[in-house]
Amino acid sequence: MIEATSLTKRYGKTVAVNDLSFTVAPGKVTGFLGPNGAGKSTTMRMVLGLDNPTSGSVRIGGKQYHELKHPLRTVGALLDAKWVHPNRSARAHLTWMARSNQIPARRVDEVLDAVGLTSVAGKRAGGFSLGMSQRLGIAGALLGDPEVLLFDEPVNGLDPEGILWIRKFMHRLADEGRTVFVSSHLLSEMALTATELVVIGKGRLISQSSTKEFVARASDSSVRVRSPHLPRLRAALAEFGATVNDVDDAILVSDVDSSKIGELAAANGIVLHELSPQQGSLEQAFMQITGDSVEYHTDLDTEARQVLASAAS
Numbered sequence: 001m002i003e004a005t006s007l008t009k010r011y012g013k014t015v016a017v018n019d020l021s022f023t024v025a026p027g028k029v030t031g032f033l034g035p036n037g038a039g040k041s042t043t044m045r046m047v048l049g050l051d052n053p054t055s056g057s058v059r060i061g062g063k064q065y066h067e068l069k070h071p072l073r074t075v076g077a078l079l080d081a082k083w084v085h086p087n088r089s090a091r092a093h094l095t096w097m098a099r100s101n102q103i104p105a106r107r108v109d110e111v112l113d114a115v116g117l118t119s120v121a122g123k124r125a126g127g128f129s130l131g132m133s134q135r136l137g138i139a140g141a142l143l144g145d146p147e148v149l150l151f152d153e154p155v156n157g158l159d160p161e162g163i164l165w166i167r168k169f170m171h172r173l174a175d176e177g178r179t180v181f182v183s184s185h186l187l188s189e190m191a192l193t194a195t196e197l198v199v200i201g202k203g204r205l206i207s208q209s210s211t212k213e214f215v216a217r218a219s220d221s222s223v224r225v226r227s228p229h230l231p232r233l234r235a236a237l238a239e240f241g242a243t244v245n246d247v248d249d250a251i252l253v254s255d256v257d258s259s260k261i262g263e264l265a266a267a268n269g270i271v272l273h274e275l276s277p278q279q280g281s282l283e284q285a286f287m288q289i290t291g292d293s294v295e296y297h298t299d300l301d302t303e304a305r306q307v308l309a310s311a312a313s
Ligand SMILES: Nc1ncnc2c1ncn2[C@@H]1O[C@H](COP(=O)(O)OP(=O)(O)OP(=O)(O)O)[C@@H](O)[C@H]1O
Pocket: 011, 014, 015, 016, 034, 035, 036, 037, 038, 039, 040, 041, 042, 043, 185
């Protein structure tokens, strides 16, 4: 369990994290979502005691990082996959980490096996692909067999196979009962990976909920309706206070749900050929909810377009 309470971090005039409170529960993958510069990395660094909060606190299993007796046995993290001496082999790197943290050497082979790096364990880490480096970073995070795991943008730059591997691995760790907290600015990716979402913008909490709830709350709640009696239906809906917009051969009805539209149509003897609530995407939800909190609109718009384009292709 991770608990942040009124967490605030200032760098000079920049407020990177602003009065942020959230909890991350065990047994689930919780996504930490926000556009670039929202404060995700700063928050993760504070969880890990790498940066001190200006005010507020963050606790892991009830303790601040510096109060943990065996930090690596409580919390493991992947912040920067390339943080490895390039001439060291994967095994030598992990052995060095294990030794300096009083972790038994046999754990090295266990974690190499867990991330599928056994066959290349003797090779120079400097020659690893990004995907292999991410696996090595994850192996390092798992060395102390910790209950809590933090991953900062773990799929950045990975190919589809690497992304799928990381996603499955996160689910496996959560199924083992661990607390898995993973940051990303990739909205579609988080929809597939996380069941819970902590969403921030400009350092502030925008929402904490299940991914499903987040999408439902913000998604376009309009209903698409087709009918051979559109003028009569339009009149009945207008009387009920609904907002109606024309699209192709249908109308999009807002402010009234689909069951009410069906009842109104039946009460007026109107035939319906289609009555379909419109499902919003995580991208729409994110854009709608983050709204003004987005610091770099242009970046986010470009990014959202890319995500939507890749999802559609
Ligand atoms: N060491 C620092 N000194 C000064 N400003 C910083 C420092 N670290 C972060 N910031 C600023 O704090 C804000 C939040 O940055 P942070 O890196 O935490 O965001 P992020 O959500 O992780 O974004 P990204 O995905 O781009 O890394 C940004 O405005 C950033 O410029």
